[in-house]
Amino acid sequence: MTTVSSPAVSSPAPTVHTGLAPLPEPRGPLSAAVLAVLRGEEPPQRPDAAAADPYGDDLQLALHCCYELHYRGFAGVPDDREWDLQLLALRGALEERFLAALRADVPPDDDVTAAVDELLVEPVGPGAETGVSHHLHRRGELWQLREYVAHRSIYHLKEADPQAWVIPRLPRAAKAGLVSVEHDEYGAGDPARLHATLFADMMRELGLPDGYGHHVDAVPGATLAEVNFMSLCGLRRSLRGALVGQFALVELTSSPGSERLVRGMRRLGCGPAAIRFYDEHVEADAVHEQILRRGVLDPLLAEEPALAADIVFGIRAAGFLGDRLGTAMLDAWAAGRTSLRTPLPDGPGR
Amino acid sequence: MPADPAHGTPAPGTPTRVTLTDDGPVLVHGPVEVELPDGRRLRSERAVTALCTCRRTRRPPFCDTSHRTRVREENHS
Ligand code: FES
Ligand SMILES: [Fe+2]
Ligand SMILES: [Fe+2]
Numbered sequence: 006m007t008t009v010s011s012p013a014v015s016s017p018a019p020t021v022h023t024g025l026a027p028l029p030e031p032r033g034p035l036s037a038a039v040l041a042v043l044r045g046e047e048p049p050q051r052p053d054a055a056a057a058d059p060y061g062d063d064l065q066l067a068l069h070c071c072y073e074l075h076y077r078g079f080a081g082v083p084d085d086r087e088w089d090l091q092l093l094a095l096r097g098a099l100e101e102r103f104l105a106a107l108r109a110d111v112p113p114d115d116d117v118t119a120a121v122d123e124l125l126v127e128p129v130g131p132g133a134e135t136g137v138s139h140h141l142h143r144r145g146e147l148w149q150l151r152e153y154v155a156h157r158s159i160y161h162l163k164e165a166d167p168q169a170w171v172i173p174r175l176p177r178a179a180k181a182g183l184v185s186v187e188h189d190e191y192g193a194g195d196p197a198r199l200h201a202t203l204f205a206d207m208m209r210e211l212g213l214p215d216g217y218g219h220h221v222d223a224v225p226g227a228t229l230a231e232v233n234f235m236s237l238c239g240l241r242r243s244l245r246g247a248l249v250g251q252f253a254l255v256e257l258t259s260s261p262g263s264e265r266l267v268r269g270m271r272r273l274g275c276g277p278a279a280i281r282f283y284d285e286h287v288e289a290d291a292v293h294e295q296i297l298r299r300g301v302l303d304p305l306l307a308e309e310p311a312l313a314a315d316i317v318f319g320i321r322a323a324g325f326l327g328d329r330l331g332t333a334m335l336d337a338w339a340a341g342r343t344s345l346r347t348p349l350p351d352g353p354g355r
Numbered sequence: 356m357p358a359d360p361a362h363g364t365p366a367p368g369t370p371t372r373v374t375l376t377d378d379g380p381v382l383v384h385g386p387v388e389v390e391l392p393d394g395r396r397l398r399s400e401r402a403v404t405a406l407c408t409c410r411r412t413r414r415p416p417f418c419d420t421s422h423r424t425r426v427r428e429e430n431h432s
Contacts, residue, residue, distance in 0.1 A: 125378070125423055132428030185402050193400070260420040264413070291418045292405045295382055299374070 024220020025080040025139075035099065039070045042092050043082045043089040054098040058226075059106035060329065062346075064099055065129060065200045065226035065233055071096040076163055077217060091162035100237055107234070111321045115314035117306060120250075121298065124257040137331045140338070142265035147269065147273050148352035150209050152344050153334065155220045156228045160235070161204035161282075162217050167232070170239030171248045176302075176308040182300025183249070186256065186293045203282045210278040213349070222344045227330040234326055238319060246312030249305060250319020254327075259290035271349025378404035380418035389416050 024316050028044070031037035035057055038048040057064040073079060074087040086092065114120065128134075134143075141150055165187050172180060173188070184328040190196035221229075238248035263286035271282050306313060337344035362392040383404045389397045397416065405418035412419045 015370065071366055126426045127400075127420075127423040128428050129425045130427040130429055133426075189401065193402075228390075261423075264419060287419050288405075288414060288417050289401070291380070291420045292403050294420065295380070295405055296403060 007013045012236075025078060026216075026221065028079050028081065029066060029070065029221045032066045033057075033061075035063045035067040035095075036070065039067040041093065041094070042328060043070060043074075043079060043086060045086075045263055047201045048091075051095075052349055054083075054095075054102045056101060059102050060217060060226055060230050060326075062226040064102060065229040066221075068096070068099045068233045068237075068242040069221065069229045070238065072240070073218070075236070075240060076166060079218075084195070100241075103230075103233065103237065104277060107322045108318070111318060111325055114317045114321070117302065117313050117316050120317045121253065121257065121302070124254065124320070134216065134260070135335075137334055138262040138269075139263040140335060141269040142272075143269070145269055145273075145338075147275075148167060148335075148349060149338050149344075150269065150273060150275075151181055151349055152215060152352060154211055154213060154336075155223055155345060155349065156334070157328070158204065158208060158213070158215070158220050159224055160232045162215070163232075164200045164204060167235035167239040168248065168252045170236075171245050171252075172240050174245040175249075175305065178304035179249075179301045180302065182296050183252070185300065186252075186296050189289060189293065200282075203278075203285060207282040208254070210276045216250075223349075224268065225328060225333065225344075225346055227326070227333050231323070231326045231330055234323060244315065244319075246305075246309070246315030247319030249312075249325040250316040250321075251300060252319075253302060253316070254320045254323045256290055256293040258288050260294065261285045263290065377418075380416065381408055382406075391416065401429040 017355075028040060029036075031040050034049075034052040035054060038052050039288040041048040054064065055321070070079075071092060074082070074092075078084060078087075137153060141153060145153075149281055152170070168190075169187060174185060174186060181276070188194075190200050192200070192202065196202060212218075235248070235251055238244040238251055264282040266283040267287065302316065306316070334344040341353055342355055345352075346355075348354050370388075372384040375380065383406060384402070386398065386400045387404050389399070389404075391397065399417070406416050407414075407418045407422070409422035411421040413421060417431065
Protein backbone atom coordinates (compact mmCIF):
# COMPACT_ATOMS: atom_id res chain seq x y z
CA MET A 6 0.00 0.00 0.00
CA THR A 7 1.08 3.54 -0.55
CA THR A 8 1.16 5.88 2.39
CA VAL A 9 0.48 9.28 0.89
CA SER A 10 -2.17 10.58 3.21
CA SER A 11 -4.50 8.03 4.67
CA PRO A 12 -7.81 9.64 5.60
CA ALA A 13 -9.05 9.03 9.12
CA VAL A 14 -11.54 6.22 8.67
CA SER A 15 -14.31 6.05 11.21
CA SER A 16 -16.80 3.46 10.06
CA PRO A 17 -19.56 2.01 12.18
CA ALA A 18 -18.60 -1.02 14.24
CA PRO A 19 -18.53 -4.33 12.34
CA THR A 20 -21.79 -6.23 12.31
CA VAL A 21 -21.64 -9.06 14.84
CA HIS A 22 -21.72 -12.33 12.95
CA THR A 23 -20.20 -15.75 13.32
CA GLY A 24 -18.65 -15.79 9.89
CA LEU A 25 -21.05 -18.55 8.90
CA ALA A 26 -23.63 -17.79 6.24
CA PRO A 27 -27.31 -18.58 6.79
CA LEU A 28 -28.83 -21.18 4.45
CA PRO A 29 -30.48 -19.42 1.48
CA GLU A 30 -34.04 -19.98 0.27
CA PRO A 31 -34.44 -22.50 -2.58
CA ARG A 32 -35.23 -21.21 -6.09
CA GLY A 33 -36.34 -24.43 -7.79
CA PRO A 34 -35.89 -28.23 -7.74
CA LEU A 35 -32.08 -28.24 -8.02
CA SER A 36 -31.43 -25.82 -5.19
CA ALA A 37 -34.18 -27.45 -3.12
CA ALA A 38 -32.45 -30.83 -3.51
CA VAL A 39 -29.04 -29.44 -2.50
CA LEU A 40 -30.53 -27.59 0.47
CA ALA A 41 -32.31 -30.76 1.58
CA VAL A 42 -29.01 -32.68 1.62
CA LEU A 43 -27.38 -29.81 3.53
CA ARG A 44 -30.10 -30.05 6.17
CA GLY A 45 -29.57 -33.81 6.40
CA GLU A 46 -32.95 -34.55 4.79
CA GLU A 47 -33.65 -36.97 2.00
CA PRO A 48 -33.97 -34.95 -1.24
CA PRO A 49 -37.41 -35.42 -2.87
CA GLN A 50 -35.96 -37.07 -5.97
CA ARG A 51 -32.81 -36.68 -8.01
CA PRO A 52 -33.60 -33.56 -10.10
CA ASP A 53 -32.47 -33.31 -13.70
CA ALA A 54 -29.70 -30.74 -14.13
CA ALA A 55 -29.52 -31.34 -17.88
CA ALA A 56 -32.87 -29.60 -18.41
CA ALA A 57 -32.13 -26.53 -16.27
CA ASP A 58 -31.14 -23.04 -17.45
CA PRO A 59 -27.34 -23.24 -17.02
CA TYR A 60 -27.10 -19.58 -15.93
CA GLY A 61 -30.45 -19.46 -14.13
CA ASP A 62 -31.34 -18.85 -10.51
CA ASP A 63 -32.00 -22.46 -9.56
CA LEU A 64 -28.85 -24.09 -10.96
CA GLN A 65 -26.56 -21.27 -9.90
CA LEU A 66 -27.90 -21.17 -6.33
CA ALA A 67 -27.56 -24.97 -6.13
CA LEU A 68 -23.91 -24.68 -7.23
CA HIS A 69 -23.28 -21.80 -4.85
CA CYS A 70 -24.52 -23.94 -1.95
CA CYS A 71 -22.32 -26.88 -2.98
CA TYR A 72 -19.26 -24.64 -3.19
CA GLU A 73 -19.86 -22.75 0.05
CA LEU A 74 -19.06 -25.93 1.99
CA HIS A 75 -15.48 -25.64 0.69
CA TYR A 76 -15.17 -22.08 2.04
CA ARG A 77 -16.60 -21.03 5.40
CA GLY A 78 -19.71 -23.20 5.30
CA PHE A 79 -23.27 -22.59 6.47
CA ALA A 80 -24.58 -22.11 9.98
CA GLY A 81 -26.04 -25.40 11.21
CA VAL A 82 -24.53 -27.59 8.48
CA PRO A 83 -21.89 -30.10 9.69
CA ASP A 84 -18.40 -29.42 8.31
CA ASP A 85 -18.05 -32.95 6.98
CA ARG A 86 -21.02 -32.60 4.66
CA GLU A 87 -18.41 -31.03 2.34
CA TRP A 88 -17.57 -34.60 1.28
CA ASP A 89 -21.10 -36.04 1.16
CA LEU A 90 -21.12 -38.30 -1.88
CA GLN A 91 -24.72 -37.50 -2.80
CA LEU A 92 -23.83 -33.81 -2.82
CA LEU A 93 -20.66 -34.34 -4.84
CA ALA A 94 -22.65 -36.31 -7.43
CA LEU A 95 -25.21 -33.51 -7.68
CA ARG A 96 -22.45 -30.93 -7.95
CA GLY A 97 -20.83 -32.90 -10.77
CA ALA A 98 -24.06 -32.86 -12.77
CA LEU A 99 -24.56 -29.11 -12.18
CA GLU A 100 -20.97 -28.33 -13.18
CA GLU A 101 -21.29 -30.40 -16.32
CA ARG A 102 -24.33 -28.38 -17.41
CA PHE A 103 -22.72 -25.03 -16.54
CA LEU A 104 -19.40 -25.85 -18.18
CA ALA A 105 -21.01 -27.21 -21.35
CA ALA A 106 -22.99 -23.97 -21.75
CA LEU A 107 -19.85 -21.85 -21.30
CA ARG A 108 -17.87 -23.96 -23.74
CA ALA A 109 -20.68 -23.44 -26.27
CA ASP A 110 -20.97 -19.67 -25.64
CA VAL A 111 -17.23 -18.92 -25.67
CA PRO A 112 -15.49 -19.69 -28.98
CA PRO A 113 -12.36 -21.84 -28.49
CA ASP A 114 -9.01 -20.13 -29.07
CA ASP A 115 -5.47 -20.70 -27.86
CA ASP A 116 -3.88 -17.34 -28.64
CA VAL A 117 -3.13 -16.06 -25.12
CA THR A 118 -1.13 -13.08 -26.37
CA ALA A 119 -4.04 -11.84 -28.47
CA ALA A 120 -6.53 -12.39 -25.65
CA VAL A 121 -4.31 -10.45 -23.23
CA ASP A 122 -3.58 -7.66 -25.72
CA GLU A 123 -7.33 -7.11 -26.18
CA LEU A 124 -7.51 -6.28 -22.47
CA LEU A 125 -4.59 -3.88 -22.53
CA VAL A 126 -6.26 -1.17 -24.59
CA GLU A 127 -8.57 1.37 -23.07
CA PRO A 128 -11.67 1.75 -25.23
CA VAL A 129 -12.93 5.33 -25.26
CA GLY A 130 -15.73 7.16 -27.03
CA PRO A 131 -19.49 6.76 -27.10
CA GLY A 132 -19.39 3.11 -28.20
CA ALA A 133 -17.08 2.09 -25.38
CA GLU A 134 -18.30 3.85 -22.30
CA THR A 135 -21.33 1.66 -21.81
CA GLY A 136 -20.39 -0.54 -18.85
CA VAL A 137 -21.61 -0.44 -15.26
CA SER A 138 -18.52 1.42 -13.99
CA HIS A 139 -19.00 4.09 -16.69
CA HIS A 140 -22.62 4.47 -15.64
CA LEU A 141 -21.76 4.72 -11.94
CA HIS A 142 -18.95 7.15 -12.75
CA ARG A 143 -21.04 9.64 -14.67
CA ARG A 144 -24.67 9.40 -13.65
CA GLY A 145 -25.41 6.44 -11.38
CA GLU A 146 -27.52 7.12 -8.33
CA LEU A 147 -26.58 6.17 -4.78
CA TRP A 148 -29.11 3.32 -4.63
CA GLN A 149 -27.60 1.90 -7.82
CA LEU A 150 -24.12 2.06 -6.35
CA ARG A 151 -25.42 0.28 -3.25
CA GLU A 152 -26.99 -2.42 -5.41
CA TYR A 153 -23.72 -2.81 -7.29
CA VAL A 154 -21.86 -3.28 -4.01
CA ALA A 155 -24.45 -5.84 -2.83
CA HIS A 156 -23.89 -7.84 -6.05
CA ARG A 157 -20.13 -7.60 -5.71
CA SER A 158 -20.21 -8.67 -2.06
CA ILE A 159 -20.77 -12.30 -3.06
CA TYR A 160 -17.21 -12.32 -4.37
CA HIS A 161 -15.43 -9.62 -2.41
CA LEU A 162 -16.35 -10.96 1.04
CA LYS A 163 -14.30 -13.98 -0.04
CA GLU A 164 -11.97 -11.99 -2.27
CA ALA A 165 -8.95 -13.99 -3.48
CA ASP A 166 -10.21 -17.22 -1.85
CA PRO A 167 -11.31 -19.01 -5.07
CA GLN A 168 -7.93 -18.22 -6.65
CA ALA A 169 -6.08 -19.62 -3.63
CA TRP A 170 -7.21 -23.14 -4.61
CA VAL A 171 -4.92 -23.04 -7.64
CA ILE A 172 -1.68 -22.41 -5.73
CA PRO A 173 -0.57 -26.04 -5.21
CA ARG A 174 -1.50 -26.83 -8.80
CA LEU A 175 1.00 -24.48 -10.43
CA PRO A 176 4.62 -25.06 -11.37
CA ARG A 177 7.09 -23.21 -9.16
CA ALA A 178 7.73 -19.96 -11.01
CA ALA A 179 4.05 -19.26 -11.71
CA LYS A 180 3.23 -20.21 -8.12
CA ALA A 181 5.66 -17.62 -6.75
CA GLY A 182 4.13 -14.92 -8.93
CA LEU A 183 0.54 -15.80 -8.11
CA VAL A 184 1.22 -15.98 -4.38
CA SER A 185 2.80 -12.52 -4.39
CA VAL A 186 -0.49 -11.14 -5.77
CA GLU A 187 -2.55 -13.19 -3.32
CA HIS A 188 -0.37 -11.93 -0.46
CA ASP A 189 -1.36 -8.38 -1.40
CA GLU A 190 -5.06 -9.35 -1.69
CA TYR A 191 -4.81 -10.83 1.80
CA GLY A 192 -3.50 -7.58 3.25
CA ALA A 193 0.23 -8.40 3.18
CA GLY A 194 -0.03 -9.83 6.66
CA ASP A 195 -2.34 -7.15 8.09
CA PRO A 196 -5.96 -8.34 8.64
CA ALA A 197 -7.16 -4.72 8.56
CA ARG A 198 -5.85 -4.39 5.00
CA LEU A 199 -7.27 -7.68 3.71
CA HIS A 200 -9.24 -6.70 0.62
CA ALA A 201 -12.27 -8.57 1.99
CA THR A 202 -11.96 -6.43 5.14
CA LEU A 203 -11.72 -3.21 3.12
CA PHE A 204 -14.83 -4.30 1.23
CA ALA A 205 -16.76 -4.95 4.44
CA ASP A 206 -15.67 -1.50 5.72
CA MET A 207 -17.05 0.01 2.52
CA MET A 208 -20.36 -1.88 2.88
CA ARG A 209 -20.92 -0.60 6.39
CA GLU A 210 -20.14 2.95 5.41
CA LEU A 211 -22.69 2.64 2.61
CA GLY A 212 -25.21 1.38 5.16
CA LEU A 213 -25.24 -2.19 3.83
CA PRO A 214 -25.17 -5.25 6.10
CA ASP A 215 -21.71 -6.82 5.69
CA GLY A 216 -22.43 -10.29 7.08
CA TYR A 217 -20.84 -13.13 5.13
CA GLY A 218 -23.50 -14.49 2.77
CA HIS A 219 -26.03 -11.84 3.80
CA HIS A 220 -26.92 -10.80 0.25
CA VAL A 221 -27.04 -14.24 -1.38
CA ASP A 222 -30.85 -14.43 -1.34
CA ALA A 223 -31.06 -10.98 -2.94
CA VAL A 224 -28.75 -11.52 -5.92
CA PRO A 225 -29.77 -13.17 -9.18
CA GLY A 226 -28.23 -16.24 -10.82
CA ALA A 227 -26.09 -13.98 -13.04
CA THR A 228 -24.25 -12.72 -9.96
CA LEU A 229 -23.78 -16.18 -8.46
CA ALA A 230 -22.58 -17.52 -11.84
CA GLU A 231 -19.55 -15.19 -11.89
CA VAL A 232 -18.33 -16.45 -8.51
CA ASN A 233 -19.34 -20.05 -9.22
CA PHE A 234 -17.11 -19.99 -12.28
CA MET A 235 -14.15 -19.06 -10.05
CA SER A 236 -14.96 -21.84 -7.57
CA LEU A 237 -15.44 -24.36 -10.36
CA CYS A 238 -12.04 -23.56 -11.89
CA GLY A 239 -10.36 -23.29 -8.51
CA LEU A 240 -11.60 -26.64 -7.25
CA ARG A 241 -10.94 -28.63 -10.40
CA ARG A 242 -7.25 -29.11 -11.14
CA SER A 243 -8.13 -29.83 -14.77
CA LEU A 244 -9.34 -26.21 -15.03
CA ARG A 245 -6.23 -24.59 -13.48
CA GLY A 246 -5.49 -22.82 -16.75
CA ALA A 247 -8.99 -21.33 -16.82
CA LEU A 248 -8.60 -20.18 -13.20
CA VAL A 249 -5.42 -18.32 -14.08
CA GLY A 250 -7.19 -16.80 -17.10
CA GLN A 251 -10.08 -15.65 -14.91
CA PHE A 252 -7.67 -14.11 -12.40
CA ALA A 253 -5.76 -12.38 -15.21
CA LEU A 254 -8.99 -10.87 -16.55
CA VAL A 255 -9.80 -9.35 -13.16
CA GLU A 256 -6.32 -8.00 -12.53
CA LEU A 257 -5.88 -6.63 -16.06
CA THR A 258 -9.18 -4.78 -16.18
CA SER A 259 -9.64 -3.65 -12.60
CA SER A 260 -7.53 -0.46 -12.46
CA PRO A 261 -9.47 1.73 -14.93
CA GLY A 262 -12.84 0.46 -13.66
CA SER A 263 -11.81 1.11 -10.06
CA GLU A 264 -10.76 4.66 -10.98
CA ARG A 265 -14.24 5.27 -12.45
CA LEU A 266 -15.90 3.95 -9.30
CA VAL A 267 -13.72 6.21 -7.12
CA ARG A 268 -14.84 9.20 -9.18
CA GLY A 269 -18.46 8.12 -9.11
CA MET A 270 -18.31 7.74 -5.33
CA ARG A 271 -16.74 11.19 -4.93
CA ARG A 272 -19.50 12.63 -7.12
CA LEU A 273 -22.09 10.95 -4.89
CA GLY A 274 -20.41 12.20 -1.72
CA CYS A 275 -19.47 8.78 -0.33
CA GLY A 276 -17.21 8.57 2.71
CA PRO A 277 -13.53 7.62 2.96
CA ALA A 278 -13.98 3.91 3.79
CA ALA A 279 -16.21 3.49 0.74
CA ILE A 280 -13.75 5.25 -1.53
CA ARG A 281 -10.73 3.45 -0.08
CA PHE A 282 -11.62 0.00 -1.41
CA TYR A 283 -11.64 1.02 -5.07
CA ASP A 284 -8.92 3.62 -4.56
CA GLU A 285 -6.57 0.90 -3.28
CA HIS A 286 -7.39 -1.20 -6.35
CA VAL A 287 -6.34 1.46 -8.87
CA GLU A 288 -2.67 1.29 -7.88
CA ALA A 289 -2.62 -2.29 -6.56
CA ASP A 290 -4.04 -3.75 -9.75
CA ALA A 291 -1.73 -1.71 -11.97
CA VAL A 292 1.01 -3.75 -10.25
CA HIS A 293 -0.98 -6.99 -10.18
CA GLU A 294 -1.45 -6.73 -13.95
CA GLN A 295 2.32 -6.70 -14.43
CA ILE A 296 2.89 -9.64 -12.06
CA LEU A 297 0.07 -11.67 -13.64
CA ARG A 298 1.52 -11.20 -17.11
CA ARG A 299 5.25 -11.50 -16.37
CA GLY A 300 5.27 -13.61 -13.24
CA VAL A 301 2.33 -15.96 -13.81
CA LEU A 302 1.17 -16.23 -17.44
CA ASP A 303 4.64 -16.21 -19.05
CA PRO A 304 6.23 -18.87 -16.82
CA LEU A 305 3.06 -20.98 -16.78
CA LEU A 306 2.89 -21.06 -20.57
CA ALA A 307 6.62 -21.80 -20.77
CA GLU A 308 6.19 -24.89 -18.57
CA GLU A 309 2.70 -25.99 -19.57
CA PRO A 310 2.07 -24.71 -23.11
CA ALA A 311 -0.89 -27.09 -23.43
CA LEU A 312 -2.83 -24.84 -21.01
CA ALA A 313 -3.05 -21.99 -23.55
CA ALA A 314 -6.59 -22.79 -24.73
CA ASP A 315 -7.87 -23.08 -21.15
CA ILE A 316 -6.26 -19.79 -20.16
CA VAL A 317 -8.05 -18.06 -23.04
CA PHE A 318 -11.26 -19.89 -22.07
CA GLY A 319 -10.91 -18.55 -18.50
CA ILE A 320 -10.40 -14.99 -19.73
CA ARG A 321 -13.30 -15.10 -22.20
CA ALA A 322 -15.77 -17.05 -20.04
CA ALA A 323 -15.19 -14.70 -17.10
CA GLY A 324 -15.66 -11.75 -19.47
CA PHE A 325 -18.85 -13.29 -20.85
CA LEU A 326 -20.35 -13.82 -17.38
CA GLY A 327 -19.28 -10.33 -16.30
CA ASP A 328 -20.94 -8.77 -19.35
CA ARG A 329 -24.16 -10.72 -18.73
CA LEU A 330 -24.33 -9.42 -15.18
CA GLY A 331 -23.47 -5.86 -16.24
CA THR A 332 -26.19 -5.88 -18.89
CA ALA A 333 -28.74 -7.22 -16.40
CA MET A 334 -27.93 -4.41 -13.95
CA LEU A 335 -28.02 -1.65 -16.57
CA ASP A 336 -31.25 -2.95 -18.13
CA ALA A 337 -33.00 -3.06 -14.76
CA TRP A 338 -31.81 0.44 -13.83
CA ALA A 339 -32.75 1.87 -17.24
CA ALA A 340 -36.29 0.60 -16.60
CA GLY A 341 -36.27 2.18 -13.12
CA ARG A 342 -36.30 -1.24 -11.44
CA THR A 343 -34.05 -2.90 -8.91
CA SER A 344 -31.40 -5.27 -10.28
CA LEU A 345 -31.79 -7.41 -7.16
CA ARG A 346 -34.37 -10.09 -6.37
CA THR A 347 -35.31 -8.18 -3.24
CA PRO A 348 -34.74 -4.43 -3.34
CA LEU A 349 -32.67 -2.49 -0.81
CA PRO A 350 -34.68 -0.16 1.44
CA ASP A 351 -33.74 3.00 -0.54
CA GLY A 352 -34.22 1.59 -4.04
CA PRO A 353 -37.19 0.95 -6.32
CA GLY A 354 -38.93 -2.43 -6.49
CA ARG A 355 -39.03 -5.05 -9.17
CA MET B 356 18.57 -13.25 -8.61
CA PRO B 357 18.80 -15.07 -5.24
CA ALA B 358 16.19 -13.85 -2.81
CA ASP B 359 15.89 -14.39 0.91
CA PRO B 360 13.33 -17.22 0.93
CA ALA B 361 12.01 -16.25 4.35
CA HIS B 362 11.11 -12.70 3.43
CA GLY B 363 10.86 -12.51 -0.31
CA THR B 364 13.15 -9.49 -0.24
CA PRO B 365 16.66 -9.51 -1.68
CA ALA B 366 19.33 -10.92 0.61
CA PRO B 367 21.80 -8.35 2.00
CA GLY B 368 24.17 -7.26 -0.69
CA THR B 369 21.77 -8.28 -3.45
CA PRO B 370 21.04 -5.43 -5.85
CA THR B 371 17.46 -4.17 -6.04
CA ARG B 372 15.78 -5.57 -9.13
CA VAL B 373 14.34 -2.97 -11.48
CA THR B 374 12.32 -4.16 -14.47
CA LEU B 375 11.83 -1.90 -17.48
CA THR B 376 8.62 -2.78 -19.31
CA ASP B 377 8.36 -1.93 -22.96
CA ASP B 378 4.80 -0.68 -22.69
CA GLY B 379 4.44 1.01 -19.34
CA PRO B 380 5.89 1.44 -15.89
CA VAL B 381 9.25 0.69 -14.33
CA LEU B 382 8.83 -2.10 -11.78
CA VAL B 383 10.90 -1.83 -8.61
CA HIS B 384 11.05 -4.87 -6.35
CA GLY B 385 10.85 -4.35 -2.61
CA PRO B 386 9.55 -1.45 -0.51
CA VAL B 387 10.69 1.88 -1.90
CA GLU B 388 10.82 5.51 -0.94
CA VAL B 389 10.39 7.82 -3.90
CA GLU B 390 11.61 11.38 -3.77
CA LEU B 391 9.58 13.75 -5.93
CA PRO B 392 10.83 16.87 -7.71
CA ASP B 393 9.28 19.06 -4.99
CA GLY B 394 11.19 17.21 -2.29
CA ARG B 395 8.23 15.21 -0.98
CA ARG B 396 8.95 11.57 -0.21
CA LEU B 397 6.40 8.84 -0.77
CA ARG B 398 6.76 5.32 0.56
CA SER B 399 5.34 2.24 -1.12
CA GLU B 400 5.36 -0.94 0.95
CA ARG B 401 4.29 -3.17 -1.93
CA ALA B 402 6.41 -6.17 -2.91
CA VAL B 403 6.55 -4.58 -6.36
CA THR B 404 5.97 -0.91 -7.08
CA ALA B 405 5.08 0.30 -10.58
CA LEU B 406 6.50 3.77 -11.27
CA CYS B 407 4.92 5.71 -14.12
CA THR B 408 7.18 6.60 -17.02
CA CYS B 409 4.51 7.77 -19.48
CA ARG B 410 3.60 10.86 -17.40
CA ARG B 411 -0.10 10.28 -17.98
CA THR B 412 -0.87 8.80 -14.56
CA ARG B 413 -3.32 10.62 -12.31
CA ARG B 414 -1.43 9.30 -9.29
CA PRO B 415 2.17 10.28 -9.82
CA PRO B 416 4.68 8.77 -9.37
CA PHE B 417 2.73 5.50 -9.48
CA CYS B 418 1.35 3.80 -12.59
CA ASP B 419 -2.45 3.70 -12.79
CA THR B 420 -2.59 2.02 -16.25
CA SER B 421 -3.18 5.36 -18.01
CA HIS B 422 -0.32 4.39 -20.34
CA ARG B 423 -2.68 2.04 -22.18
CA THR B 424 -3.42 2.74 -25.81
CA ARG B 425 -6.81 4.37 -26.17
CA VAL B 426 -9.01 2.89 -28.85
CA ARG B 427 -11.93 4.98 -29.98
CA GLU B 428 -15.25 3.18 -30.41
CA GLU B 429 -17.98 5.28 -31.96
CA ASN B 430 -20.99 3.05 -31.78
CA HIS B 431 -22.41 0.28 -29.73
CA SER B 432 -21.23 -2.96 -31.23
S1 FES C 1 3.34 4.07 -16.98
FE1 FES C 1 1.41 3.37 -16.37
S2 FES C 1 0.32 5.21 -16.14
FE2 FES C 1 2.25 5.89 -16.82
FE1 LIG D 1 -8.16 -6.96 -4.48
FE1 LIG E 1 -5.68 -7.37 -7.44
